[in-house]
């Protein structure tokens with residue numbers, strides 16, 4: 315199977331339009347939001363769009379389909395009101411992901427501000443379980459992917475251990491895996507830029523989440539320096555990470571099963587296509 319490389323795309327004109335758009339720019343996988351990422355209420359997807367999505371993806375061999383959860387969702391909020399809203403919103407995310415036939419739904423584990431990290435972890439696991447309770451995910455290949463974050467104060471998932479802990483808690487109750495983001499990994503303090511650092515960081519992955527659980531790599535260069543905890547994405551090869559670590563990652567056989575998806579800025583028309591092209595150019599012939 316060819317390496318799965320793609321980019322986050324807009325859904326103007328309907329979610330299924332993104333499949334055509336992915337194909338046009340040379341991507342064979344992609345990520346979308348299934349609703350406005352800054353609004354709590356979201357309509358159910360149009361069944362015709364869901365059908366068209368399935369047909370087009372099968373026809374054009376585009377997948378996996380990755381959906382990114384709205385930024386408003388905070389499943390470990392200290393405020394019960396926010397948590398209740400978040401659980402309902404996340405349930406909607408899962409329902410839409412299942413309706414659209416998505417393989418993966420990426421979730422930032424949230425902020426435990428006002429609580430202890432351990433309380434946050436417990437709440438996150440409970441909330442996710444509640445959100446998916448009774449939904450028909452067992453009959454599908456659908457998974458929720460917990461993403462590592464940039465490591466800002468009180469944000470859950472700022473290191474691989476926390477992601478692994480949440481996954482371990484959820485495992486018996488939910489289909490769950492991991493999404494790692496290169497920018498978040500870098501700014502949260504891991505070295506993926508030097509060859510030794512990359513090897514050591516991958517040892518950390520092995521010791522925490524393991525390689526098999528990682529299903530998606532968000533491929534983003536970083537505007538900020540390592541350890542700054544500043545989450546600012548940059549075009550591949552133009553930031554503090556540089557192009558080589560992406561080459562290592564794309565040709566690392568331990569991630570052969572992964573999809574690689576850029577969430578790079580769109581500063582000019584064509585930027586999505588350019589970042590996909592750069593990532594594809596880094597894959598060596600034997601990999």
Ligand SMILES: [Zn+2]
Nearest residue numbers: 461495532577
């Ligand atoms: Zn990301």
Ligand SMILES: [Zn+2]
Nearest residue numbers: 495497498545
């Ligand atoms: Zn980010």
